[in-house]
Amino acid sequence: MVSLKNKIVFITGATSGIGKNCAIEFAREGANLILCSRRVELLNAFSEELIKEFGIKVYSFQLDVRDEEAVNSAVKAFPEEWKSIDILINNAGLARGFAKLYEDDTQNWNEMIDTNVKGLLYVTRAVVPAMAKRNNGHIINIGSIAGHEAYPNGGAYCATKHAVDAITKSLRMDLADKNIRVSTIDPGLVETNFSVIRFHGDEDRAKNVYKGITPLSGKDIAETIVFIATRPAHVNLAQIVIFPTHQASSTIVHREDL
Ligand code: NDP
Ligand code: 8X3
16 A cells, blocks of 8 residues: 655645545645645635644645646746645536536536636646656546536536546556556545536525435545555556445436435
8 A cells, every 4th residue: 555644645626525525635644735726715724724633734826727827837836845746636627507508608618628628637737747757646537427428418517527538548548658647536426516516506406416315425535536546556546436326327316205
């Protein structure tokens, strides 16, 4: 098992949900964390809590992963002691809207494609060259079951997560001659802020997504990511699909008492 103690782990989108829980679970293992997201006050307060609770180091900064220039200058500006990133967790992402493709607001598509696809690419492009040079690293992308199956009213989101699947596979091939692992974890229903964002702040509608099931939690995903990261160096968990027990596919979910 690989120890995470004093490793440098860069997590995008650490103010909520899966990213926030990853920060906690990696901190518990003694990793030092680079954290970013747009809501910097929330992020800085969270970073202080992590430092206090786990005695680790945290370097946090505001970043919108959609801004290519900002991504590049932020990564270039990492202080020397933070430059040797061991693990990159490409987590920042969102779904926006739930509508038939031919009726959807194109702004929703732009936001999802710019964040889930282009943002992930920009961060990867900025971080991986130094890993390749050091011949050491692990990239863990947060995909989705939506990257394996399409479902109605989710066309553009599914397209972005299919893109993440393709990017992950391709990157693994590009790095096959290096000691660098490339993994993806592809969850089904995880109760986070995800559905609130998808439904533009409609919390009641968001709650209904998880009605009658015990969904996965951000912690469930984070613990699995720690498992991926702690396998021996010659073991690459290339892809993990993870569902709540009562989910069998994007569209087959058994709900109790409904
Ligand atoms: P949350 O909405 O709870 O968290 C999303 C995080 O991403 C927040 O910290 C947000 O921070 C950050 N983020 C969003 N846009 C940007 C941006 N442009 N730049 C930087 N950070 C950004 O959702 P989840 O935790 O559920 O989502 C995390 C990932 O997991 C996403 O990629 C999502 O697609 C994926 N996923 C989620 C599933 C689910 O059912 N919840 C299932 C499968 C995959 P801030 O707003 O401060 O920028
Ligand atoms: C999030 C899971 O099923 O809402 O990626 O697309 S789903």
